[in-house]
Each structure stands twice: as structure tokens, then as C-alpha cells.
Amino acid sequence: MLNDPVRPTSGARIPVKLHRRVCLVQTEDALLAEELLARKKLAQDIVGRLTDRVLLIRPGRVESVIQELQKMGHTPQVSTKDEGRRTK
Amino acid sequence: MYVADPAYWSDIQRQTLACYDEALLRQVAARLVKPRNQWPVEDLIERSAAATSNPVVIDRRLQDLTPPARRVLALIGHSRQPYWNLGSLVELTIALGHSDGLQPALELLEAGLLYPSLRCTAETPSTNGVAGKKIKSFEQWMGTPGPSGLLVFTPPQIAVRAIGEDLGLPDLSESERTAACGVAGNAKPQAAVQEADGLEWLLRLAVLWQQVSGAPLRRTQQGGFFKRDVERLQQDVLLNAAPADRLADVPDAAFLAIALAEQERMIEEVEGEWRAGPLPPVWDKGLTAALESLWMDLPRLSAWNPLDGWRGGEPQTGNPFPSAYLLAFLLLARLPEGASVRPETIEEWILTQHPYWTSESLRPSRQKPWLGTFLLGVAYQLRLVQAVRAPTAPTGETPVPPSTDRRDAGPTGWRVRLSPTGRWLLGLAEAPSLETVYTQTLLVQPNLQILAYRQGLSSSLIARLTQLAAWENLGAACTLQLQPETVYRALEAGQTFDSIRLTLEQHGTRSLPPAVLDSLRTWSNKRDRITLYPSATLLEFGSAEDLNEALARGLPAVRLSDRLAVVVSEEAIEFRHFRLTGTRDYALPPEKCVHVEADGVTLSVDLARSDLLLETEIPRFAELVGGSTADGRRQFRLTPASLSAGRSAGVTLTTLETWFHQRAGQQLPPAARLLMTAGLAEPPRLRRHLVLHVVDEDLADGLVQWPQTRELIEERLGPTALVVAEENVAALRERLSAAGITIATI
Numbered sequence: 001m002l003n004d005p006v007r008p009t010s011g012a013r014i015p016v017k018l019h020r021r022v023c024l025v026q027t028e029d030a031l032l033a034e035e036l037l038a039r040k041k042l043a044q045d046i047v048g049r050l051t052d053r054v055l056l057i058r059p060g061r062v063e064s065v066i067q068e069l070q071k072m073g074h075t076p077q078v079s080t081k082d083e084g085r086r087t088k
Numbered sequence: 089m090y091v092a093d094p095a096y097w098s099d100i101q102r103q104t105l106a107c108y109d110e111a112l113l114r115q116v117a118a119r120l121v122k123p124r125n126q127w128p129v130e131d132l133i134e135r136s137a138a139a140t141s142n143p144v145v146i147d148r149r150l151q152d153l154t155p156p157a158r159r160v161l162a163l164i165g166h167s168r169q170p171y172w173n174l175g176s177l178v179e180l181t182i183a184l185g186h187s188d189g190l191q192p193a194l195e196l197l198e199a200g201l202l203y204p205s206l207r208c209t210a211e212t213p214s215t216n217g218v219a220g221k222k223i224k225s226f227e228q229w230m231g232t233p234g235p236s237g238l239l240v241f242t243p244p245q246i247a248v249r250a251i252g253e254d255l256g257l258p259d260l261s262e263s264e265r266t267a268a269c270g271v272a273g274n275a276k277p278q279a280a281v282q283e284a285d286g287l288e289w290l291l292r293l294a295v296l297w298q299q300v301s302g303a304p305l306r307r308t309q310q311g312g313f314f315k316r317d318v319e320r321l322q323q324d325v326l327l328n329a330a331p332a333d334r335l336a337d338v339p340d341a342a343f344l345a346i347a348l349a350e351q352e353r354m355i356e357e358v359e360g361e362w363r364a365g366p367l368p369p370v371w372d373k374g375l376t377a378a379l380e381s382l383w384m385d386l387p388r389l390s391a392w393n394p395l396d397g398w399r400g401g402e403p404q405t406g407n408p409f410p411s412a413y414l415l416a417f418l419l420l421a422r423l424p425e426g427a428s429v430r431p432e433t434i435e436e437w438i439l440t441q442h443p444y445w446t447s448e449s450l451r452p453s454r455q456k457p458w459l460g461t462f463l464l465g466v467a468y469q470l471r472l473v474q475a476v477r478a479p480t481a482p483t484g485e486t487p488v489p490p491s492t493d494r495r496d497a498g499p500t501g502w503r504v505r506l507s508p509t510g511r512w513l514l515g516l517a518e519a520p521s522l523e524t525v526y527t528q529t530l531l532v533q534p535n536l537q538i539l540a541y542r543q544g545l546s547s548s549l550i551a552r553l554t555q556l557a558a559w560e561n562l563g564a565a566c567t568l569q570l571q572p573e574t575v576y577r578a579l580e581a582g583q584t585f586d587s588i589r590l591t592l593e594q595h596g597t598r599s600l601p602p603a604v605l606d607s608l609r610t611w612s613n614k615r616d617r618i619t620l621y622p623s624a625t626l627l628e629f630g631s632a633e634d635l636n637e638a639l640a641r642g643l644p645a646v647r648l649s650d651r652l653a654v655v656v657s658e659e660a661i662e663f664r665h666f667r668l669t670g671t672r673d674y675a676l677p678p679e680k681c682v683h684v685e686a687d688g689v690t691l692s693v694d695l696a697r698s699d700l701l702l703e704t705e706i707p708r709f710a711e712l713v714g715g716s717t718a719d720g721r722r723q724f725r726l727t728p729a730s731l732s733a734g735r736s737a738g739v740t741l742t743t744l745e746t747w748f749h750q751r752a753g754q755q756l757p758p759a760a761r762l763l764m765t766a767g768l769a770e771p772p773r774l775r776r777h778l779v780l781h782v783v784d785e786d787l788a789d790g791l792v793q794w795p796q797t798r799e800l801i802e803e804r805l806g807p808t809a810l811v812v813a814e815e816n817v818a819a820l821r822e823r824l825s826a827a828g829i830t831i832a833t834i
Contacts, residue, residue, distance in 0.1 A: 013664075013666055014665060014667065015666070015668075016627050016638070016667070017628040017672075017695075018625060018626070018658075018671040019625065019628060019671075019672050019674065020625050020658065020671060020673045020674065021624075021674045021675045022624050022654075023624070023674070024621045024624060024654060025621075026618070026621070027617065027618055028617040032617060032618070047701055047704055047705070048700065048701070048703070049704070050652060050704075051649040051652070054649070056701070062620070065620070069618060069620070074617065074618050075576045075579075075611070075615040075618075076618040076619065077579070077580070077618065077619045077620065078622060079619060079656045
């Protein structure tokens with residue numbers, strides 16, 4: 001998505017685009033991602049699939065996604081900035 | 089628990105002094121730092137905050153105070169609780185024999201050794217009325233109390249210097265000796281002295297934390313709990329069960345646990361619900377630190393007291409119990425070495441000295457005994473006091489058994505004295521060693537049940553067990569149950585499969601059964617299948633090489649694809665390695681980053697301003713055209729096929745209109761609308777027409793209006809163009825001829 005004709009040489013600054021406060025779900029494998037996408041209630045909150053294992057969640061829908069994942073019997077590992085993990 | 093760091097308190101002092109009016113600030117600083125010049129306000133605040141961190145200065149200022157004021161500071165120092173309600177300090181002063189209870193507090197405020205609590209943050213308990221306004225005088229501040237009354241604080245480094253001041257409290261063992269002719273006050277220490285292990289309330293708090301983790305407690309607007317939650321708490325077997333070494337019943341024990349948990353911030357109010365917070369970090373520092381924290385909570389308890397039990401949600405006008413608790417402990421501290429006293433004796437003294445109970449208007453219901461309940465039910469289990477069985481009567485009769493009716497007679501039959509822990513908490517002795525020497529105290533059974541022998545438990549082990557297993561029984565031997573949910577909770581709190589295994593093996597009396605290990609491993613692995621980042625920072629690189637280079641430079645990110653990586657916290661990024669080509673905050677509304685070209689179907693995306701949502705939205709209804717342009721834009725095109733695919737995937741005309749409004753800042757272009765709705769409209773028809781062109785609009789209007797010609801004209805195509813059917817041409821020519829118009833044929 002970025003097209004910088006100048007390659008960063010050693011020590012040069014690397015061009016990067018930051019996406020802040022993004023909500024993502026990363027699955028162990030692509031099959032599990034398919035399983036999540038097939039879940040109707042979950043699919044409403046998934047706005048896209050960035051890679052075969054990474055799903056982009058609609059902003060503000062984190063709690064409902066966690067609840068739905070738990071309903072499905074999953075135990076998602078929630079990574080937050082405070083301590084890396086948090087208790088649900 | 090409040091921090092003892094002087095810098096923390098200096099900061100709060102600065103903020104408080106900044107709320108003083110300049111005249112008041114100069115008045116306080118004149119006594120605290122004794123400035124020789126007219127310093128600016130900022131300097132005065134800074135020097136005042138610095139002065140309270142200087143022990144020599146503090147000692148000098150303490151010597152300047154009157155004895156009653158020094159006693160107030162000493163009382164605060166003994167309590168270790170920096171925050172006190174002004175009313176409680178007044179009660180304590182009067183109970184110590186000073187008729188004007190307010191004057192010492194006022195003297196301390198004016199001396200800069202006591203401060204009104206004005207901040208309203210998570211760290212400080214509450215705020216008082218004048219928030220946002222400068223305090224002109226302390227009398228003015230006292231005249232505008234907030235909803236929680238008037239709260240004052242003194243930094244611990246000040247209060248601790250006042251410990252040792254003679255409080256003038258009597259030795260009550262002497263009065264007992266006098267009353268009982270030397271029998272009662274001489275209970276021999278070796279005769280059945282009991283001291284609790286101090287774990288009971290930690291275990292109950294742990295149980296409560298698990299209960300609230302499972303289902304939050306909902307609060308009413310009045311501050312009480314919903315009926316269902318009240319019943320749940322009242323019926324909880326573990327929270328309401330009597331301790332194994334019960335000496336007195338505690339009213340509403342489950343609610344006392346709530347009150348303590350609130351002070352410990354184990355439960356937090358979020359949107360009208362009490363939810364589980366983190367377990368107290370102080371538990372990891374050992375039992376003494378955990379008990380110290382609970383000791384400091386006692387003066388802050390307002391929703392529970394030993395006379396009424398739970399009073400949450402009820403409007404409260406004054407709370408005499410915090411001051412009475414402290415007086416009771418200080419009276420115990422006055423006893424000679426090894427002596428003990430009946431709780432009733434202390435209570436009698438409090439009833440005759442404490443202004444709340446000496447009030448003539450006190451209702452009889454408030455005069456019922458309560459101190460025995462507190463000392464033997466709460467303080468004993470907190471390891472603050474030791475219980476001594478009442479001495480055998482001279483005639484050889486058996487000791488009076490402890491009463492179970494706290495309301496009528498009080499828990500008689502026991503005498504109390506301070507424990508080493510209680511003496512240390514009052515600042516009168518060195519810290520005792522409470523740490524257990526038995527480390528192997530768990531028996532993990534194949535059915536996933538854990539038997540925890542209490543003598544080997546420590547506060548840190550209780551915290552770890554609370555996270556990973558559910559408490560099922562509290563007694564001399566406690567039982568816990570390992571469950572998928574509890575193990576998941578432990579993993580979420582930062583534990584790992586290995587740390588859980590290590591805890592169970594380190595403290596286990598036997599090796600872990602294979603079935604337990606398998607279960608733990610299965611539950612742990614299952615959790616690793618899905619990782620959710622609720623608010624992460626995604627880094628999008630221009631190429632895979634750039635991402636590799638960033639990782640090689642130490643970027644602590646998780647690779648998601650060849651060009652995408654995610655970090656949990658942006659603080660972990662060293663920005664000196666990067667040049668930002670764009671940023672996008674997903675908590676903000678979508679940004680306009682699409683330009684619609686003149687053809688209405690070509691969309692140019694500004695890559696510096698676009699986001700991942702756009703990247704996933706736009707391919708649903710448009711096709712990518714080539715690569716990125718030189719000016720950092722990427723082009724997509726709306727085609728019949730792309731829009732048809734979009735319709736199949738659920739994209740509607742309304743969706744598209746909204747999307748164009750949000751992303752392009754304009755309405756859906758006609759060309760795009762055409763492509764979107766083309767398949768839905770009636771199919772167009774191709775027909776031949778014979779068109780009559782007239783010279784001007786008036787003539788065309790006349791032909792359309794005149795009945796003779798109107799019926800021969802099929803349709804008006806434009807201002808001067810009329811459609812005529814071929815079979816009507818002759819008739820039209822004839823009628824126009826009659827009107828003097830000749831049709832020319834080309």
C-alpha cells in the first residue's frame with residue numbers, strides 16, 4: 001500500500017504508516033478464521049480480513065466480540081497495553 | 089493502601105496548597121517554613137512541600153504545637169491512615185479529654201501539618217466542597233462540606249514523627265484489678281492465649297473477588313445493592329460461614345468483605361456495577377504488608393460497622409466507629425506486658441469518654457455492646473489482637489463459655505491484648521516475622537481438587553491460587569477446584585502454563601497427577617488459538633524488506649503479514665527509526681480520503697490518509713486499477729461487474745451513498761448510480777421517430793395546444809421538436825396548410 005521509491009539504507013528512517021487503536025483478532029490458523037467469519041453474529045462485527053489469519057474488528061465492538069468468542073467456547077488471549085494481558 | 093513515597097505526598101501537598109488563597113498560603117507558610125522574605129507563591133508552595141520531607145524541620149514544628157495538636161498527629165501516625173474525617177479527629181480529641189475538639193485540628197491546618205483533601209482522583213478517597221475555588225480560610229472550608237464530609241490528610245512522614253507523644257490514656261488493667269480484687273487483670277499469658285493466623289479475611293476477600301469476577305454486583309442509585317445481589321451475598325456459604333476459630337459472630341460478614349474489598353480496590357465501580365479489579369499487589373509482599381493494608385482500611389470503613397452490620401445505601405450522619413476502633417487499640421497498647429483486658433472494660437471507657445456515646449440524645453439502640461464483636465470477630469482474625477481465655481474462677485469452676493449472642497450480652501468470656509502485629513501496626517514495635525516456613529502445603533488430586541493446608545498458606549500464594557482455582561471451602565484445610573475458567577483467568581492475569589505448574593509443584597506435597605497436567609496444558613493451549621488486540625497499533629510498511637529491517641532494529645512487534653506488524657502499545661515503538669507516511673486513529677470518525685474523478689467511476693485513494701477499513705471496504709464494490717500513482721494515490725474503478733459483485737455481497741444503494749458521503753464528501757456520482765441501479769430499472773427501448781422541428785417554442789406550444797394538431801403529435805422531445813407518427817403526416821400537413829403553415833421536407 002505504500003510506495004516509497006527510496007529504499008531505506010542502513011540507519012535511514014523506515015517509512016511506515018501507523019494505524020492507531022485498531023482492534024484485531026489473530027487466529028492460530030486460517031481455518032479458525034473461516035470459522036469465525038462463518039459465525040453470523042461475529043461476522044457483523046468483522047469489517048475485513050487483513051490476512052488469512054487476521055481479522056479487522058469494527059471499532060467499539062470489542063466486548064461483544066469477546067463475548068461471542070467465549071460463547072463459541074474459545075478462550076481468547078486479550079492483549080492490552082497495560083500489562084500485555086488482562087482479565088475478563 | 090496509600091504509598092509512603094514522600095515525593096507522592098509532596099505532589100499532593102503542592103496541589104492542595106495551590107488551592108489556598110494567597111493570604112492563607114502565606115499564613116500557613118509563615119508557620120511551616122518561616123520565610124524571611126516575601127517569596128512568590130510558587131516558591132512558597134515548593135518550599136512548604138519540601139519542608140515536610142525534612143525530619144528536622146518537622147520535629148521543630150511539632151515542638152511549636154500545643155499538646156492536643158501533637159496528640160492528634162500522633163493518633164494519625166498510630167493509625168497509619170493518612171486520610172481522616174475531620175469529625176473523627178474531633179471525636180478523638182474530645183475523648184482524650186480536650187473540651188474543644190476542633191481547635192487542635194485547626195491549629196494543625198494553620199501550621200501546614202494537616203491539609204484538607206481537595207482532590208478527587210482514584211488515589212485519594214474523596215473531595216470536599218470547595219473544589220475549583222480558592223480557600224480563603226479554613227473556617228470557610230469547614231462551612232462547605234462535600235457529600236462525604238470534611239476529609240483531611242497528613243503526609244505519613246509528618247504523622248510518624250509524632251508517634252511517642254503521651255496520649256494520656258489509662259491502663260485499664262489496673263481498673264479491672266481494682267474492681268475484681270486482683271483476679272481479672274492478672275491473666276497469665278501462658279494460659280490459653282490464642283492468636284489467629286491472619287489469613288481469614290484475605291481468604292474471604294479472595295472468595296469475594298472470585299464471586300464478583302463471575303458476576304458483577306449491581307448498585308442502586310442510593311448506593312445499595314439490587315435485591316438479587318443482596319440475596320446472593322447473604323446466602324453465600326463461604327462469605328458468611330464462621331471461621332474455624334470463631335470467637336464472635338460478625339454481622340453481615342459478606343458485606344464487611346465488600347467494604348474491605350472496596351478499600352483495597354479489589355472491586356471497582358464501573359457504570360453502576362461493582363466489578364473485579366486486580367488482586368492487591370501488596371499481597372505479593374507478604375502477610376505483614378497485607379495486614380498493614382487492611383489495618384489502614386479500618387478507619388475508612390463507613391458502610392459497615394459492628395453494631396449495625398451493613399449500612400450501604402443508607403444516608404449516614406457521622407460515623408463514630410473509626411475513632412472508637414483506634415481508641416480501643418491504643419487502650420490495649422497501654423496494658424502492661426502480658427496483661428489482657430475484657431472488651432467490655434474498654435467499651436465502658438469508650439462509652440464514658442467518646443462524645444458520640446456520651447451524648448444525652450443517643451438512642452438506646454445505639455448503646456448496645458459492639459466492641460467485643462469488633463475485637464474478637466474482626467481484629468482477632470486480622471491478627472491485631474490475641475484472645476486470652478478468661479481465667480478459671482478461684483473455686484475451680486469451669487470458665488464461662490463465650491456467648492454467641494452479640495446483641496444482648498456481648499461476646500463475654502474472652503480477654504484481649506495486642507498481638508505483636510497489632511503493636512507493630514500502632515508504631516510501637518518492630519515488624520514481627522509472620523511468613524510461613526512450610527512451603528509445601530498443597531495436595532493436588534487427580535479430580536482437579538486442591539487441598540491447601542492453612543498453616544502453609546501465605547498472602548502471595550492465596551493470590552496465585554485465587555487466580556487459578558475456585559475456592560470451595562475455607563477451614564483449617566481449604567479446598568479449591570481447578571476449572572477451565574479459572575485457569576483461563578490466571579492466564580489472562582499474566583500467568584503461564586509453566587508458572588501455574590511451578591506454583592502447584594513448588595507448594596505441592598506430591599508431584600502433580602498426569603491428568604491435572606494434561607488438563608492444564610489443554611486449557612492453556614486452547615487459549616493460544618485466538619489473540620485479540622482491543623486497541624493495538626498496526627504498522628504498515630511499504631515492503632517486506634522494510635518490515636524485516638524494522639524488526640532487525642528491535643521493533644517489539646508481532647508480524648501479521650509480509651508488510652503488517654502489530655504492537656500492543658505505541659510506547660514500545662522507537663520513532664527515531666521511522667518516518668511516518670501517515671497516521672490514522674480508528675477511534676475517530678472515518679476520514680475523507682477518496683477523490684472521485686470526472687468520469688464518476690474512477691476513485692483515487694489518498695494512501696497517506698486512508699485506513700484499513702477503507703482497504704477492506706472498497707474492494708467490495710470497485711476494482712483496483714494498476715498500481716499506486718506517483719503522487720501516493722491508488723485508483724479503483726466502479727464497473728458493472730464490480731458493482732454486481734457488491735450487490736451480491738450485500739452492498740446496497742444506501743450503503744454506497746453513505747460511503748461516498750463519508751469517504752469522498754460528496755453524493756453518489758450519476759455514473760456510479762447508473763451502474764448500481766442499471767440492472768434494476770426498466771430496460772430502455774430503441775425506436776425510430778419522425779421529428780417535426782419548428783422555428784420557435786411558441787409555435788411548438790401552439791401545435792401541442794390546438795385540438796386539430798394535438799391529436800396528431802405523439803410526444804414533445806424538446807422545446808421545438810415534436811414527434812409525429814408516419815401515418816399522421818398527411819393529416820398534419822393538411823391541417824397546417826389550412827392554418828397557413830407549410831411543412832418543408834428535407
